[in-house]
Amino acid sequence: MARYKLIIEYDGSGFVGWQRQENGFAVQQALEEAIEAFSGETPRVFGAGRTDSGVHALAQVGHFDLLRETTTDTVRDAMNYHLRDVPAAILQARIVDEEFHSRFSATGRSYTYRITNRRAPLTIEKGRSWWVPVKLDAEAMHEAAQVLVGKHDFSSFRATVCQSDSPVKTLNKLEVERDGEHILIHAQARSFLHHQVRNFAGSLKKVGEGKWTAEDLKACLEARDRRAAGQTAPPDGLYLTGVSY
Amino acid sequence: MARYKLIIEYDGSGFVGWQRQENGFAVQQALEEAIEAFSGETPRVFGAGRTDSGVHALAQVGHFDLLRETTTDTVRDAMNYHLRDVPAAILQARIVDEEFHSRFSATGRSYTYRITNRRAPLTIEKGRSWWVPVKLDAEAMHEAAQVLVGKHDFSSFRATVCQSDSPVKTLNKLEVERDGEHILIHAQARSFLHHQVRNFAGSLKKVGEGKWTAEDLKACLEARDRRAAGQTAPPDGLYLTGVSY
Numbered sequence: 387m388a389r390y391k392l393i394i395e396y397d398g399s400g401f402v403g404w405q406r407q408e409n410g411f412a413v414q415q416a417l418e419e420a421i422e423a424f425s426g427e428t429p430r431v432f433g434a435g436r437t438d439s440g441v442h443a444l445a446q447v448g449h450f451d452l453l454r455e456t457t458t459d460t461v462r463d464a465m466n467y468h469l470r471d472v473p474a475a476i477l478q479a480r481i482v483d484e485e486f487h488s489r490f491s492a493t494g495r496s497y498t499y500r501i502t503n504r505r506a507p508l509t510i511e512k513g514r515s516w517w518v519p520v521k522l523d524a525e526a527m528h529e530a531a532q533v534l535v536g537k538h539d540f541s542s543f544r545a546t547v548c549q550s551d552s553p554v555k556t557l558n559k560l561e562v563e564r565d566g567e568h569i570l571i572h573a574q575a576r577s578f579l580h581h582q583v584r585n586f587a588g589s590l591k592k593v594g595e596g597k598w599t600a601e602d603l604k605a606c607l608e609a610r611d612r613r614a615a616g617q618t619a620p621p622d623g624l625y626l627t628g629v630s631y
Numbered sequence: 632m633a634r635y636k637l638i639i640e641y642d643g644s645g646f647v648g649w650q651r652q653e654n655g656f657a658v659q660q661a662l663e664e665a666i667e668a669f670s671g672e673t674p675r676v677f678g679a680g681r682t683d684s685g686v687h688a689l690a691q692v693g694h695f696d697l698l699r700e701t702t703t704d705t706v707r708d709a710m711n712y713h714l715r716d717v718p719a720a721i722l723q724a725r726i727v728d729e730e731f732h733s734r735f736s737a738t739g740r741s742y743t744y745r746i747t748n749r750r751a752p753l754t755i756e757k758g759r760s761w762w763v764p765v766k767l768d769a770e771a772m773h774e775a776a777q778v779l780v781g782k783h784d785f786s787s788f789r790a791t792v793c794q795s796d797s798p799v800k801t802l803n804k805l806e807v808e809r810d811g812e813h814i815l816i817h818a819q820a821r822s823f824l825h826h827q828v829r830n831f832a833g834s835l836k837k838v839g840e841g842k843w844t845a846e847d848l849k850a851c852l853e854a855r856d857r858r859a860a861g862q863t864a865p866p867d868g869l870y871l872t873g874v875s876y
Contacts, residue, residue, distance in 0.1 A: 397754045469752070473755070473757060505708075506707075506720040506721060507715065509641050510718070
């Protein structure tokens with residue numbers, strides 16, 4: 387037996403999300419079908435982060451086992467061959483220790499939320515960014531974001547369906563930068579609550595518009611109530627950019 | 632009467648190209664329908680460059696006339712409203728002198744050709760870049776590209792269907808740079824032959840792979856024969872990035 391660690395890129399708009407579901411095509415299913423197609427085996431693929439429908443990944447991490455060991459080049463190339471009509475690709479395959487678990491061994495996850503801040507609607511970036519036509523102040527967003535960094539009860543930024551045991555998480559980084567007409571929000575933590583980054587983006591937008599101050603964002607955090615925060619930003623702008631171990 | 636100059640962005644994969652055709656939906660048609668929808672008038676829209684099917688624009692320029700003058704904000708916002716289900720958007724609208732012609736007044740056109748140079752197939756960038764899995768040497772491509780700069784007979788890089796009066800053009804700039812896993816080819820000239828930039832990209836790929844030297848590229852140029860050059864690179868990677876007047 388061999389355990390394989392995969393680094394996976396996908397366009398989330400082509401899937402119902404990471405996790406296998408009844409109602410559509412999931413990334414997990416696409417990968418499992420590709421593995422079966424080249425190996426004849428039917429292992430489960432475990433992912434580091436269960437991204438929602440429409441959420442993209444530049445470097446999702448997954449793992450699976452094969453009874454008949456094969457080379458990592460074969461795994462990568464054969465999976466990519468069978469994924470050719472699907473917007474998912476294997477960037478890297480490696481053999482790892484059988485103690486490795488893509489989800490439980492992870493020590494950090496990084497996400498970037500991308501906003502296109504301009505008056506004209508999106509064309510080439512449609513489905514790949516959140517269109518916000520109202521002018522946003524990225525510096526004010528960055529400064530306010532710092533009140534969220536650290537160990538907090540993030541109930542205000544947690545989806546009602548969130549399955550996490552606790553709303554307390556430690557946010558290591560939340561940085562906002564402007565890059566031309568784009569605003570990028572970079573978030574890093576050991577783990578996140580369901581919709582946490584999208585809820586950060588929705589509330590930071592209020593700061594960027596001048597509707598909220600950093601104090602308002604702090605009050606929102608301290609309310610520990612989802613109703614206190616801004617909207618959940620659309621999945622289009624969210625990218626899982628890396629997982630550390 | 633007022634003449635409007637538009638700066639237009641579009642995702643070329645949603646169109647049969649710039650120019651109105653029998654066999655599908657063209658950018659020109661989309662814009663003309665949007666103008667008619669808000670103004671009731673049916674002017675022709677003239678474009679600076681007749682991009683092919685699949686070719687994108689970050690800043691195409693067009694112009695049209697309205698009998699009943701309206702504000703440029705109205706033109707931009709009303710057109711974007713009517714283009715909401717179409718992957719084209721008006722970035723800017725301005726009133727210009729009636730001597731202005733988007734095509735004939737243009738003094739320069741800039742294109743960027745984008746290659747994704749990695750082993751894994753494309754997912755998020757599918758249709759937006761040319762996937763080249765073989766490792767390319769961007770520096771060698773840049774050096775060789777300089778033999779094409781200047782005034783030359785570019786018959787070797789001209790599509791057979793090209794309607795230009797002469798194959799002689801002056802190429803002002805042809806720069807190749809690597810940006811992570813991407814290779815960008817920037818081309819600037821007063822005007823280009825049909826498929827010229829895509830044919831440059833196809834031949835520069837041969838240099839990047841080490842199959843051609845700069846000397847081979849020079850010989851190809853001097854052959855003045857389309858059969859001497861490399862393949863026509865796919866439209867996916869080509870972006871019209873600007874037009875100068």
